[in-house]
Amino acid sequence: MFYTVLIKEARQLFSDKGFLLIALIQPLIFIVMFGSSFKGGDINHLDTIVIDNDHTNYSQYVIDATYESEFFDPINFSGTLDDALIHLERSEVRAVILIPENFSDNIDNAITGEIEIYIDSSNFLTYSSLSGAQIEIIKESLQRIANDLLGGLEEEKETSKKKIEDIKDIFDEIETEADKLDAELNDIKEEFSGIDSTAIKNSINSLKDALQEEKTSLNQTQNALDGIIFTLADIKAFNQTEEDRKLIVIGQITAIRNGINNSIKDVDDTIRDLDEIDVGTVDAGNISDRIDEKLDSIKNKFESVKEIGESISLNLNKLQKDFLSEPIRIKETAYHGEIKYFDYLGAGVLSLIVFFVSLMAPALNVIYEKEQNTLYRLSTTPVSSIIVFFGKFSVFILFSFFEMLYTLFVAILIYDLRITGSIYNVILILTLLACASISIGLFISSKVKTMQQALVLVPLIVIPSFMISHAFFPPDIMAEFMNYVAYATPMTFSNHALNAIMIKGFSLSEVLPDIYALLAFTIVPLILFIINYKRMRY
């Protein structure tokens, strides 16, 4: 008996050739739709505009890094930021990267170089992908900029070494001058011992004051060098090589500092010597001139040391701690504000519900009438096919409208669905989608013969429509031909319009092409249904 039942069921199932045909086509369409809707497996190679206002090697490094990134796909563009943002607003590109004109100057002056990136946040998936991909640009461009910077530092190191050698020479000369001065002072002491002259006394006092000033200056330089050594010691180097280089520089500066310390001691000794001078028999004018000359010489040498020290200090400023912790920063702007995943899916989910219900209900209703033969009977009465169509159409519009309002209400109340634009515009677009869906449902019903065929055909239309309508998979990652196929479903247009209204806050005038498309999807199947009505009556 089991075998008999099996045979009967099989015969019954396979007797519906239309059903079999659809069942045969269905898996093929599903596979192609799924496969082609997700061409790469990842969300990458997204169209990006890069605006370079800096035009330097550093900015070129950023552009190169963008080109090499698998996430960004820079397109040719020669406009301003405002022009670029118009493309972003329309989702024609997914990101705009702006390199400001002071980018490389800032880096050269040890100030963090800032890049601005504007990302289209109307599509959650592309937004998340690009938002996470910025680090790749920073990493790649930083590596190149760091190489340049290190090359510069190497040059600086050589220059600094030379300057420190110069300082050494100057100190040697100072030492010699100091020795000479010391010897001369001794001679003076011997030559003019016992001479008491007020003028010489005054000169010696002036000399002592001048030496005291020099001592103060030397102390300041010494303190400045101490500060540099401490700052340098705090800096964390990139790697061991840099650490080694840092220690060498600290050693060199410490040597300078010690040299200055020795000079301070020399000045102290000189002051002490001057205190011991007996000026009673000295030729004050002559001695004063000679000492002034010597002191000027020493003063000039100290000025040179000071200049060299300042120069080294300036170069070391490039190794500021803040700069090293963040040499490049990307300032990200979510162009349409931050969105939740449900906000992004909202348009698609609303469209799906309206499309499915509005397509299914009239299709099944008419097929039921065909099976019940009531449509045939109605066709023999004076009621025109136009009246029959609009009668059905009106009821289903009303039904779909309340279904849509109810869905919208739940989505907003429970899931806090974001609607930036007007909710009335959202309702209008969904109503237009319902009209299109009902027309398509009626048209399908005029072609399909049995309920069984309808139950297979409707999911065959609804599921792929959802997949290709950019509700879930962004157009950027779909196979190119699939983006053309997407225009075959009204859901693509409703999703586009709803996304623009709900996320971007667009007005109706900005989604007019979508509205026209939805009207076309209403009118064309409507005409086909009325043409087919006579043929489908029995």
Add this chain to the structure above:
Amino acid sequence: MGDAVKVVNISKKYKGVVALDHVSLTIKKNSIFGLLGSNGAGKSTLLHIIIGLLNPNEGDVYVLDEKINKGFSKNLKNKVAIVPQKLSLYEELTIFENLYFFAKSYGLPRKEVLEKIEGLKNILRLGDLHRKVKNLSGGYQRRTSLAVGLIGSPEILILDEATVGIDLETKKIINELLLSLKEHMTVITTTHSLEEAEAICDYVYFLHKGKKVLEGTLQDIIKKYSAENSGDIHIVFKDEEAAKKIFDLFGETKILRMEGNKLYLVFFSGQYSANVLTNFLNKIKGYEKDIVDISIHKPNLEEIMLQLIKSD
């Protein structure tokens, strides 16, 4: 006064198969016209051509003197109603809702609609009108379907196998109604049931394989075929044993058959039948006391048609 329907030499082919082959017929007004034939004879095709849902490949159709060209005009849709073989009612709606809906489809005012519904309720004994159609018995569903056909007061009512499988009471009610309606409208009925055709039809048209086999009034046809052909002698015995005793005297034969306590002897006009009858009468001599009744039965429409189909 013209004819209700005039079909002139129409032919119809489906994918190379001839469904109708040069068929012509005329249906008089205020008559009940029976369109007869077995399955696939072409009845439904002819009917759909008459009501304008199908176009013939050749030939012309006139309904109420209006030539049919690509469907019925609104005028004809007001004057012609069809009661399909399938129920064709909104089963989720009540009897009243169905009648009201179809009445409004004829553009009738509410008051007239309510009067008509009340009238049909009484004539067809529809009972409680607020029952859903899906909950009705088959007989009531058929009555409702006929009521829907009559709600627009058509000049021509077409019944497409509309009384198939209904109970005797409903069949009686419908037949009585149709006979009474004849004064006001023309009824065209297609049916398998020749018994039904005999009961109500004034004129029958018999199709077989898309061609006309026979047409005429019932009286003329039966008279013609009775005279030309044959009949049955029905002999009723007191019991089955007595009938079998006589039946065994003849052995295997096609002209005699036994059903319970009855023997049926087929006779034809001509010398052969005369011999058979004489032989039979001779053989039953001596068994007269076992015979309860003898009657002669003339051929009915069904038998005539079966003969015609066989001869074809």
